[in-house]
Amino acid sequence: MQLRQFTRKTTQSVEGIMVAPRSWDEMSGVYPNATETQPTLLAVGGGKGGVGKTLVTTSIGIAMAQQGKRVVLIDLDLGGANLHSSLGVRDSRASLNDLFGSAEQLGDLVIETGIEGLGMVSGAHDALNIANLPFQQKEKLVRHLRKVDADYVILDLGAGTTYNTLDFFIAADIGIVTTIPEPTSIENTYCFIKSAFFRLLNAPGQPQDVRQVIQEALLRRHDDALSIRSASDLVREIERIDPVYGRTLKIRLRQLDLRLVLNQVLDTADIQLGRSMEMVTRRYFGLEMPVLGCILHDRSVQRSVRAQRPFMLEYPNSRAAATFEQIARSVMQGEE
């Protein structure tokens, strides 16, 4: 099998995740002394369904594989898996569900996609209740993500803000937020970032007064009488109440290494929207979310979905394909 012929990278920094708080360390199985070669984890999420998360996952994966990287895509749209259909993969002998049964390693579930350098873990034929993955199984899955023999592992997440989806997103080295220039999508995107933000803030072990401030902020609606108007205001307030815990939180928030992909872009105003979202996210959340790329709206995408053929292979000369190649290069350059 092609994937087994891969040679491991010699070294890979894990500094970005060594700062994780203890509970996350335990969940991700990453410790400061870890020296094993590990893949870079990318998670493609965004809150809303139908914005192109699977398209982004497959296209970046294919672009990276075409540029010589060993890539494994994992369908973590638990309960709504369809990554295999996007890639036209009908081999469903192994699926993610087997990790909680007969399979010893996640790597054992990697199947070929027919594209050199690209494998996938399918979610086809998963158990109907897999969306409600118990904590221990989630813990095992996240731990195994780091053991997959590849340069890049790309997680295709489902819509919504369930704890499972948020935890996979947080566990990744880079979180690619995918959205389209429509109010509902933008609203869900910010809701997704906010949920991930509070998921990190709400880790166990908070001092009582800090917990109270966080709970008040969670319940907050638009109320001009409150001094806490944004997520970054909240962190500042926590820092004021408890400087030591505030610093810990800031370090924890660095785990959210966000990038934005704006899909179905129609004109220059939409491209400007990406830059505006970057500015607003910096001010509101205190987080950087640089724009990885803007994908032009292209009817060919629908045609490739219907044909169950990857867009990157069906329309390799399209402008959208060129943007995906550029996005892949950008991610790889940032990691090297």
Next chain:
Amino acid sequence: MSSNETTPTHYELLGVSRKASGVEVASAYRAAKQAWDPQSLAVYSLYSHNELSAINHQLDEAYRTLSDPFLRARYDAALAGQEPTGPAAMGTPTLSEVSPGEEQMAQEEAPHELDPALLEEIEQTDCFDGPLLARIRQAKGISIEEIADRTKIGRNHLREIEAEQFSRPIAAVYLKGYLKQYALVIGLDPDRVLSTYPSLQNHGNWVG
């Protein structure tokens, strides 16, 4: 939480460094106004109407200060010495806070407050024609002679730019250079001016 703990500096508001040029400040201001426009998708669902109004007011104040060399220098000085002070030091210093010598200089050099209607027009317009440029210059209390001194562009050229009537054809490349410098002196984003100045639209190598 006291207000000054969460009040970003004008530079932070616009997302520019303290060494940012006038062009960078103007460009950042324009981008920020687009981002926090109440109709902008980028702020959808995050802010209330009142919060957006407050942010836009902060952006206007930041730009008003940083786009004016004199006010900016005063603001930088206030920032440098304001570590333990309150919000007053973060804003534009008032005349009551300066020494008599500085007061005279301020009276001589302080630009005129722009009419809010003109500010709105500057933000919204998609056509920086000559007459509008002249109105902005006059509203800021900047004379043709002052621009000529600072840019080394002839007074006649400057008047022709404002009138958009050229006594003889001028190479578009020169006109663009003049306009860019003119825009910088009166605190406008040169890119916006160049891209909307009527005589430069659909022109050949020569204008006029």
